[in-house]
Amino acid sequence: MTQAIATQTKTAATFKSLKCKECGSEYEPKATHVCELCFGPLEVAYDYDTIRRTVTRETIQAGPNSIWRYRAFLPVETDNPIDVGTGMTPLVRANRLARRLGLKKLYIKNDAVNMPTLSFKDRVVSVALTRAKELGFSTVSCASTGNLANSTAAIAAHAGLECCVFIPADLEAGKILGTLIYGPTVMAVQGNYDQVNRLCCEVANTHGWGFVNINLRPYYSEGSKTLGYEVAEQLGWELPDHIVAPLASGSLFTKIYKGFREFIEVGLVPEKDVRFSGAQAEGCSPIAQAFREGRDFVKPVKPSTIAKSLAIGNPADGIYALEVARKTGGNIESVTDAEIVEAIKLLAETEGIFTETAGGTTVAVLKKLVEAGKIDPDETTVVYITGNGLKTQEAIQGYIGEPLTIEPKLESFERALERAQTLDRLEWQQVLV
Amino acid sequence: MPVKVLVPTALQKFTNDRATLECSANNIGELLDSLEQSCPGIKGRLCDEKGEPRRFLNFYVNSEDIRFLDGTQTSLQDGDEVSIVPAVAGG
Numbered sequence: 001m002t003q004a005i006a007t008q009t010k011t012a013a014t015f016k017s018l019k020c021k022e023c024g025s026e027y028e029p030k031a032t033h034v035c036e037l038c039f040g041p042l043e044v045a046y047d048y049d050t051i052r053r054t055v056t057r058e059t060i061q062a063g064p065n066s067i068w069r070y071r072a073f074l075p076v077e078t079d080n081p082i083d084v085g086t087g088m089t090p091l092v093r094a095n096r097l098a099r100r101l102g103l104k105k106l107y108i109k110n111d112a113v114n115m116p117t118l119s120f121k122d123r124v125v126s127v128a129l130t131r132a133k134e135l136g137f138s139t140v141s142c143a144s145t146g147n148l149a150n151s152t153a154a155i156a157a158h159a160g161l162e163c164c165v166f167i168p169a170d171l172e173a174g175k176i177l178g179t180l181i182y183g184p185t186v187m188a189v190q191g192n193y194d195q196v197n198r199l200c201c202e203v204a205n206t207h208g209w210g211f212v213n214i215n216l217r218p219y220y221s222e223g224s225k226t227l228g229y230e231v232a233e234q235l236g237w238e239l240p241d242h243i244v245a246p247l248a249s250g251s252l253f254t255k256i257y258k259g260f261r262e263f264i265e266v267g268l269v270p271e272k273d274v275r276f277s278g279a280q281a282e283g284c285s286p287i288a289q290a291f292r293e294g295r296d297f298v299k300p301v302k303p304s305t306i307a308k309s310l311a312i313g314n315p316a317d318g319i320y321a322l323e324v325a326r327k328t329g330g331n332i333e334s335v336t337d338a339e340i341v342e343a344i345k346l347l348a349e350t351e352g353i354f355t356e357t358a359g360g361t362t363v364a365v366l367k368k369l370v371e372a373g374k375i376d377p378d379e380t381t382v383v384y385i386t387g388n389g390l391k392t393q394e395a396i397q398g399y400i401g402e403p404l405t406i407e408p409k410l411e412s413f414e415r416a417l418e419r420a421q422t423l424d425r426l427e428w429q430q431v432l433v
Numbered sequence: 434m435p436v437k438v439l440v441p442t443a444l445q446k447f448t449n450d451r452a453t454l455e456c457s458a459n460n461i462g463e464l465l466d467s468l469e470q471s472c473p474g475i476k477g478r479l480c481d482e483k484g485e486p487r488r489f490l491n492f493y494v495n496s497e498d499i500r501f502l503d504g505t506q507t508s509l510q511d512g513d514e515v516s517i518v519p520a521v522a523g524g
Contacts, residue, residue, distance in 0.1 A: 022489070034519040036443045037478070039489035041521040143523050195496065197523035198516070205442050205452070214522045221524075249524020297488060300500055314491070314498070316521045 013077045014051050018042040018218050021320070029075065031135050031210060033217040041316065042218045044075040052266040057237055060268075067123055067226040073262060074127055074226075075219045081130040082159050085115040086122040087226050091234035091382070096350040097363075101370045105380040107240070108347075109231055111387070112355050117154045117178065118388035119147035119356075120252065124223035125155045128212035131219040137210035138162055143200035144213075145193050145248070145309045146175030147387055152212055153182035164209065166196050171308060174391040192303055194314045224252045228259025231382050232269050239263075239272045241379035244366045246358045246386055247278040247287050247332065248310040250321030256384070257324045277330040277374070278321055279365035281307035281357075285334035287318045291325060292332075298322070306337045306395045307357040309387060331374050335364035341399050343367060344389060354389035362386075436464065436509050439516040447475040461492060462505040464515060479517065489520045 018027040022040025033042055055072045063069030067087030074081075090110045098106035111120040125148070132140050139162040142152045149165040156163035163184035167176070168191060179186055189196045204214045212220045232239055239260055245253050257276055263269045280288040283305025290298045298318035303311035315321070325332050335343070340357055343364035348354050355363070366383050369375045389396070404420060406412040438454045440447075448454055456471060458464035465486075469476035481487050485505070492499045493516040499507045509515070 034443060034489065034521050039443070039478075039487055039519050039521070041489070193523070194498075198491070198493065198496075198518055201441075201518045201522050202439070202516075211522075213524060217522065251524045300498055302501075312524060314520065316524055319488075 012050070014072050015044050015046045015075045017045050019045040029218075031132075031137070031215040033215050044218050044222055046073070046262075048262070048265055055266060055268070057233075057268060060233065067126060067223065067230075070226055070229045073222075073229065073259075075222050076127065076130045077134055078130065082126050082133075082155060084122070084126065084155060084158055086126045087114065088230060089114050091231060092351065092353070094351050094383075097347065100346070100350055101367055103370060103375065103377050103379075103381060105378070107231075107235075107380070107382045108351060108353060109227060109382055109384050110353055111227070112353060112359065112385050112389070116158075117147070117150040118391065119151065120224065120227060120384075120386040121147045121151040122155065123226050124148075124220045125151040125212055127223035128210075128216045128220035129155050129159055129161060132161065132210035132212070132216055133159065135210065135216075139164065139207075139209045140212060141165060141200070141203070141209045142212045142214075143193070143197040145311060146171045146179075146391065147309055148213065149179040149184075149186070150175060150391075153179045153184040153186075156184065157182040166200050166203075168193050168196055168308075172392045172394050174393060178391060193312055194300070194303075197312075197314075221251045221255055224255035225259035225262065227252070227384060228256040229263060231256075232260065232263050235380070235382075237269050239269055239274050240382045241272075242275040242277065242330070242375055242381045243384065244277045244279060244362055244369070244375075244381065245384040246310055246362045247280050247315070247318075247321055248312045248358075249315045250278075250287060250317030250319075252384075252386070253278050254317050254320045254324055257328070274328060275330040275379075276324050276328045277365070277369055278325055278332040279362040280332065280334040281305035281310055281340060281361050282334045282336050283307070284311045284313055286313060287315055287321055288332045288334040290318070290322055296322065305340075305357075306392075307340055307361050308392070309356060309358045310361060331369055333365045333368050335361060335368060339364040339368075341396055344396055345400065347385070348389070353385060355385045356387040356389050356392040357395050358387050359385040359389070360395075435511060437512075437514045438464070438468065439514065439518075441517055441519055443519065444475060444478060444517070447472040447478070458509055460503075460505065460509055461486075461494070461499055461507045461515070464509065465505070491518045491520045492516070493518065 020035035092108045094106045166187045169188040204211045284303035300314035340360035344360035404416040456467045
């Protein structure tokens, strides 16, 4: 008996079914994502008693240095998930940015350096593709605003899965190149993300592929919970007071919330109310508009913003994100493209972190909320930076200055330095005025 | 006037497993009634208790979301394509 246990490659799965978030109908944990009765989203249901009995802070700390240290909270059966070092990204104490904004305890969860493709999407894809293999898929796919395509293509390559991704044709060059390199089939759709998404829903019905954010979505989205677990663990098994995260579909936001609640539920952290605030770009802010107007439904919009990774006009989890922000005493705000660019620079100049437009949106909203008195300076606040600035270079082109080109002579250097310092002084004077 | 309707997998048990149907209607509201006549029971799944399309379903007329048009009053022309797609996807 002992031997049989020792040679098992699967420990008992901690999840048993998918459950409709709206009407509670239960389904077998297959590749399906909507309730057949009411079309509500399906979510993985876990056996928390088993998790509470078997998981401790110590067992987690003894696990791999990746999201898979939280395997008991993730919807896979195997003991050998696809582990490409995803997760356990730095939680940085951001003192300089905090001082600039007037906060006392600010942290940045830095998924700009998540592995392997430099965005939080590696978390959800690692989970989705592990589950895709368990469910027998040989081809995986996704509808992406860029980061997801990078991640799906890279991790599919690692796992030896066929891959076909769909993106809007007007994406940033870095995101297209960062997908093509892994050798998938890339469909650049002449339309916006919502049109790509709709097309993929139709393809998912007919081709028998595993679409990470369609028919595998219940598993995929659970990967975002690890952004909650890691912050709790990195804060010394405590929850923060307030988090600020970007909102595209709203899934990430609601799953960080779920992650915190699960850690409380199984006794890994003490009970605490965490405020949840969400960030959108003004050019695509259906959830922020609904929040502002006190609506409990989200009216779709047609996106027009430089924050392309957040440009989802018809957000699947919008209503749930609204609910989380409202019940936790948080806010949902939007910022202009100009504010996004300024915030990308602010984060880089104060903390040495170069984020993409989504991160700029989040930092800009953080700033706006602090200025409006909606974040208490004494709150321990965590800001989620979900992507890397090298992928969206177009957004800041023309706003960051130029290198000083000089001759290879000391005199030329001295002259240029003098000029640069004069310009700096002028800039300071302008700030003072 | 004939309009082509694309039906999601979850509802194909009402349509004898057909993914596309043809039906006659002047607007989306009439289309829902017409579908109910040819596929009894389907309207109850497409609409909530108030008879409004369920919030987790998107209706498109020739690729345009009816929420950008006139909702259930959106008029239909001969040869239009109406696509019914579950909303929960993506992101």
